[in-house]
């Protein structure tokens with residue numbers, strides 16, 4: 001049975017003061033217990049990892065893990081501005097997002113780099129959250145499954161059976177931060193296609209890999225999305241900034 005996972009991606013938002021309020025509110029909300037068989041993760045910007053790790057410990061938030069939004073494909077060395085997976089591990093991270101569409105677009109990150117980053121994350125004992133997704137043009141031209149399954153196939157070719165220790169996040173680019181959520185059936189169909197693509201490599205791996213949906217997930221659409229058999233949770237951007245909305249999505 002795959003657990004349901006909700007990951008909050010704060011992107012480039014937050015401050016020392018607002019982070020403190022966020023964790024306090026989430027701690028209060030989670031105090032009374034959370035539904036069993038679920039995992040929750042928060043991914044603040046790099047400079048706040050240490051602060052958030054400290055607050056998660058201070059509030060004994062057993063339900064909440066720490067994640068990072070990106071990582072270097074290199075282990076160490078002359079890579080100014082980059083952050084190594086070993087450093088994220090030291091900061092208390094358990095999850096790392098790789099290949100987010102904003103990184104693919106703004107940093108020209110290609111599938112090979114995404115796979116190299118995922119390997120770094122795995123080698124340092126954390127879980128990579130590998131993002132895939134099609135653009136609006138690709139969907140409108142009827143190529144959404146071909147594009148997404150192609151991205152997944154490239155990860156399979158590098159990661160092979162180590163994919164069993166990864167999460168995949170299907171994030172249609174046209175749904176990220178736009179308020180345009182893909183319908184639960186469209187997402188379910190894509191998740192099924194991704195699982196079938198994984199099964200071509202190994203059926204056991206395919207049945208174990210969690211596939212999350214990301215793209216304008218909100219408290220009012222999360223219930224329907226998470227009820228789908230191949231949707232194993234969500235990667236939540238904008239709505240995760242509001243602790244009450246994040247809690248509501250975690251309860252969904």
Ligand code: PEP
Nearest residue numbers: 176177214215216237238
């Ligand atoms: C994201 O950043 O991964 C994301 C899904 O953003 P939003 O929920 O704001 O669409």
